[in-house]
Amino acid sequence: MIHLTVEEEEILAGKKGEAPKLALEAIVQMGEGLGVERLIRSEGSHLGNVDLLRNCSGYRGILGKFLHLGARVQIPTSVNPYPADPKDPQSPPIPPVFQGPNPLAEDYRRLGVIPNWTCTPYFYGNIPRFGQHLSWEESSAVVYVNSVIGARANREPILMDLVSAIAGRTLHMGLHLDENRKGQILFRVRAENLEAEDFAALGFYLGKVCGSRIPVIDGLKGRVSTAALNQMGAAAASTGAVAMYHIPGVTPEAPTIEEALGGRKPVETVEVDRRILEETKREMCKGERGGAVEIVGLGCPHYTWEEVSEVAKLLEGKKVHPEVELWICTHQGVIEWARQLGIARVIREAGGRLFSGCLYCLHSVEPYSGMKLMSDSGKLCYYRPAIFGSRRECLEAALRGRI
Amino acid sequence: MAHGVLRGRGCSGGIATGEALVSSPINFFASYMPGILRGELSVLEDRRHELCGKSLKGKVLVFPFSIGSLAGGVSLLEAILRGVGPKAIIATRIDGVLLSAPVFARVFFGIEVPVVDQLTPDPLKTIRTGDLLKVDGDRGIVERISVDGHRNSPSIEPLRVP
Numbered sequence: 113m114i115h116l117t118v119e120e121e122e123i124l125a126g127k128k129g130e131a132p133k134l135a136l137e138a139i140v141q142m143g144e145g146l147g148v149e150r151l152i153r154s155e156g157s158h159l160g161n162v163d164l165l166r167n168c169s170g171y172r173g174i175l176g177k178f179l180h181l182g183a184r185v186q187i188p189t190s191v192n193p194y195p196a197d198p199k200d201p202q203s204p205p206i207p208p209v210f211q212g213p214n215p216l217a218e219d220y221r222r223l224g225v226i227p228n229w230t231c232t233p234y235f236y237g238n239i240p241r242f243g244q245h246l247s248w249e250e251s252s253a254v255v256y257v258n259s260v261i262g263a264r265a266n267r268e269p270i271l272m273d274l275v276s277a278i279a280g281r282t283l284h285m286g287l288h289l290d291e292n293r294k295g296q297i298l299f300r301v302r303a304e305n306l307e308a309e310d311f312a313a314l315g316f317y318l319g320k321v322c323g324s325r326i327p328v329i330d331g332l333k334g335r336v337s338t339a340a341l342n343q344m345g346a347a348a349a350s351t352g353a354v355a356m357y358h359i360p361g362v363t364p365e366a367p368t369i370e371e372a373l374g375g376r377k378p379v380e381t382v383e384v385d386r387r388i389l390e391e392t393k394r395e396m397c398k399g400e401r402g403g404a405v406e407i408v409g410l411g412c413p414h415y416t417w418e419e420v421s422e423v424a425k426l427l428e429g430k431k432v433h434p435e436v437e438l439w440i441c442t443h444q445g446v447i448e449w450a451r452q453l454g455i456a457r458v459i460r461e462a463g464g465r466l467f468s469g470c471l472y473c474l475h476s477v478e479p480y481s482g483m484k485l486m487s488d489s490g491k492l493c494y495y496r497p498a499i500f501g502s503r504r505e506c507l508e509a510a511l512r513g514r515i
Numbered sequence: 516m517a518h519g520v521l522r523g524r525g526c527s528g529g530i531a532t533g534e535a536l537v538s539s540p541i542n543f544f545a546s547y548m549p550g551i552l553r554g555e556l557s558v559l560e561d562r563r564h565e566l567c568g569k570s571l572k573g574k575v576l577v578f579p580f581s582i583g584s585l586a587g588g589v590s591l592l593e594a595i596l597r598g599v600g601p602k603a604i605i606a607t608r609i610d611g612v613l614l615s616a617p618v619f620a621r622v623f624f625g626i627e628v629p630v631v632d633q634l635t636p637d638p639l640k641t642i643r644t645g646d647l648l649k650v651d652g653d654r655g656i657v658e659r660i661s662v663d664g665h666r667n668s669p670s671i672e673p674l675r676v677p
Binding site: 160 | 524552554585588589609611612614618619620621
């Protein structure tokens with residue numbers, strides 16, 4: 113049996129309104145099914161809307177029921193990207209399945225959701241602090257906030273993100289507990305001078321080896337950017353269910369290897385050398401290099417300011433091949449800053465599209481799903497048939513029209 | 516009938532009877548989202564899965580656990596609501612993604628899909644596709660009524676309960 117506080121009992125009795133009552137009922141039933149002893153206050157939520165949800169009658173029925181009851185989110189709650197912005201001429205043409213007004217946008221507005229529409233809310237619009245308990249969906253965001261920020265979040269299923277936002281509670285289990293946040297597998301990285309693409313490959317490899325266990329990654333000290341961590345974690349959360357990692361000397365809960373491991377011996381130690389990284393990069397490619405490329409997709413998860421700036425530098429004065437779509441996805445904040453500083457113009461004049469959207473959603477449906485895709489994202493290369501390459505290789509392919 | 520009973524943990528309540536369909540782990544998002552997008556959801560469509568092209572409709576799904584996207588539960592919920600999902604679920608261990616489908620089906624739509632996990636003896640070793648099962652999600656009990664369609668067949672191999 114789950115133990116509830118007096119306040120939670122009051123919510124269940126309907127004293128705080130019908131919407132929180134219904135939301136908490138679902139959370140309590142989930143907790144009972146999972147054998148959880150109690151709930152915890154959530155201080156922030158992130159909704160994993162991949163827009164595919166607009167076709168789910170169940171999801172929309174639940175949202176509709178909450179809105180009918182006058183529900184509002186009780187905690188800062190942000191939302192994942194839409195596929196592309198129909199009002200932005202820089203967006204690619206919207207696939208038929210996503211055309212027309214997004215019905216979820218209005219629902220989320222009425223709920224009071226922050227309309228930041230990004231898979232990197234921790235960079236834009238919903239920024240947690242160390243130690244905060246969260247109820248976030250979006251696997252790449254969960255692994256980032258646990259690892260790099262030291263906030264506490266499980267990989268919440270879609271719908272649990274929503275009810276947690278309305279009830280302000282989530283289940284006290286998994287990574288909310290100290291003892292479950294310690295490293296289990298030690299990775300010793302023996303490769304030098306890791307570039308962004310090496311981090312993507314490292315993440316891809318970590319996920320395969322770890323499953324849902326927590327890796328401690330040694331040997332990276334002092335040479336890791338937030339953008340590289342962003343890409344690495346997203347890949348690890350795709351090939352595995354990695355929700356947290358430690359990098360001694362870099363991430364906040366890992367001052368040393370020993371502390372990252374919680375004073376225990378690792379259950380496994382894995383050496384990662386250059387050969388493993390290069391093998392992984394080949395494995396990330398579905399299909400052969402060579403031949404025409406139709407879409408070059410960068411920004412899954414959403415590119416950071418530094419990544420967009422680097423793209424502009426590499427594209428300056430050049431022209432994307434007329435048969436290639438070059439897509440660079442980021443959040444609305446970066447787009448606004450890029451407009452102000454002329455970076456957006458450089459990308460546009462080169463023939464690239466800098467827009468706020470979701471590469472995965474776009475390439476999952478007609479007319480894009482059959483097109484040959486190249487990306488520097490380990491996550492995208494896991495979920496979609498694509499050729500993996502570094503950012504520079506991707507941009508070169510976009511200019512030449514061939515991989 | 517003690518030898519035909521498996522005991523475990525009830526994770527989501529309700530009672531249902533149906534034919535077993537034994538499966539490897541399922542990614543419900545990959546299996547159902549293509550059909551949801553086309554507006555004609557019926558069978559599992561994950562090309563990497565052995566049940567690709569088959570339906571869970573009316574079956575008791577017996578499998579180890581769910582894998583993949585955090586949108587797996589909302590996808591399975593959709594199959595349940597459209598009447599093409601499993602009648603009951605038996606898993607080695609459940610997780611939030613899997614459990615969210617039956618829990619939200621009950622709380623918001625009044626539909627019960629009983630779920631049981633951690634059964635003894637191991638259902639993956641003792642239950643075969645086609646066995647007729649009664650799943651009690653309130654008590655965490657699974658009763659094998661008949662083996663692969665042969666009701667009360669003398670050839671039923673008794674389940675050994677330690």
